[in-house]
Amino acid sequence: MQLTYSTFDSRPSERRRAWQRAIADIYFPLELAFPGTRVFEGTLDAWTLGPVSISRNCSNGVLYRRHEQHLLEEQDENYLVTVPELAEVRFVQDGRDVSCSPGGFLIERSHLPYEFSHRDPASLWVLKVPNAVLEARIRRPERLATLRFDARSGAGALFVDMLRLAVARISEFDAASRHLIGNQLVELLAAAVAADERLLMGSSTSVRNAHLCRAEAVIRSRLADPQLSPQSVADACGISLRYLQQIFEAENTTVGGQIRAQRLALCDERLRDPRFRGSISEIAYECGFSDQAQFSRNYRARFGCTPRQTRAEAQRGC
Template identity: 60%
Template sequence: MEVVTLRATYSSAQTARDRTRSFWEEAVAAVYFPLELQFENGREFAGKLDTWSLGQVSVSRNVSDGLLYRRHARHLAAEREESFLITIPERNEIRFSQAGQEVRCRPGACLVERSHLPYEFSHRDPTSLWVLKIPNAQLKARVARPERLATLQFDVTGGVGALFVDMLRLSVERLDGRSEAAQSTAGWHLIDLLALTIGADDRVLGSQASSIRNAHLHRSEHFIRARLADARLSPQAVADHCGISLRYLHRLFEEEGTTVCDFIRTERLLACDAMLRDPLCRKSIAEIAYGMGFSDQAQFSRHYRARFGCTPREARAMSRFTVQ
């Protein structure tokens, strides 16, 4: 079993005082992406940035004096894949503005930021932050249309939100000695907990970024994800639970470029894929398929191959080969 530790530390104490600012700019660009920095306190600045790799996901802890970060349109020219930053302040308030929305996020909440739109992020006082950086493709596999969430805040003081933050901290504290596959699995588990945090937060429905239409769509998606294991799950059951007509439900999903049935099937396939690639999952392929609402294993295999380009058996074999 190959064991790797992918960690880096950047500290202002590592460099000469006259290079502190340029050093910090380079560190931020390496961990996140290029940004313009404006320092609050003259020439004096102290900061430490630790970062850990969990497969496609990265976790960082940023402790620094007051700063203003700007993401300009010129920074986006060379960027290919969008990422989302999930920022969790531990100490003092942070301010964030993007796409005409300005928010202030205090400890006890997490904030969603998009990399592919200009923004400003700042804190006047010294602060410490946890930041989870997730590529768009990975987040989209667990959260439908994540771009809707930019500038929204989610409570992490209790319930699944607190569990998400606890696991984030523990994932990096106990990183040493894990195989690369185990680290990647930990990254996926963090995304799963983040998705649950988002799905369980009813304040999303009342936020300025959510219209009545988006509220109905969010309720429908949340109801579907909570009942993937029910083979009887149907568009009519979703419409009845959400208090809307079946016709309106179909229109909601058609406007998203899909159908209710396709959305249900895709979510089931994603859930099955996560279990197949989890080296700790001991369920058979049939148990996974039936447990996620598929009534026919052969049909499940066809849909899985069409979605992921390999059979369920091949996906499981690749996962187990990686951890040997």
């Protein structure tokens, strides 16, 4: 589905208000300030690809503010991955101030106040990713906020290229294919940021972080195995169970909790994916749950609804 907004559809005196409504519809509520006195011009196009959306935002200079009051009624956290094509942008959140020029991208978190601005006319690509989708691939994705990443080479460049190409060819794909492409974009994003040393900074030593990354990779690769346990993860990493537990405790979680969280995230992704036609019990089994009742309880506790409700909602959206 594509949504298109243009200020040229509004009278000059109404354009700023119309732009604010369009921004709220595509992203979330924000306060806008418009520098200068010139008549505002902007176009905003958005496309849905399964769990994520892509937008192209072209406008004169704007200052966007996300305030505490905007967060009061917001339940679902999202991340905006912003790729400037034209002009430098500035982002301020949680006491950090970062600028990003064409050739890079930065990440904004919806559940904290922030300011985002560009003084000159700008063209931006924006990928909106729900927290649950990103969290299934990147541990503690809140660490990404305010970081600027290189998009000139490697996985970062491939991520941006695919972002543009997905929109250019989106009319050729059905709902199932768009869902697949959306997930592949998130996989590329994860690949682009995962190797960044800034994500490994914390209380753990580099050796502990290396073991942590290895353990998380083992968990992701073996989610379908109902026998996956903290001991088997420790064995695969060549470390003791107690040492593995200490590593995860330093991250305020447990090995078993991480296994369960990754399985639930994978189940949720498949329940929302129109390509997966299997039953709910088959999805649970394929993700390593051997007890469907236990799976349903854990799923409802994590997502606030039953697997059947999620499946029904996904089918209505097709």
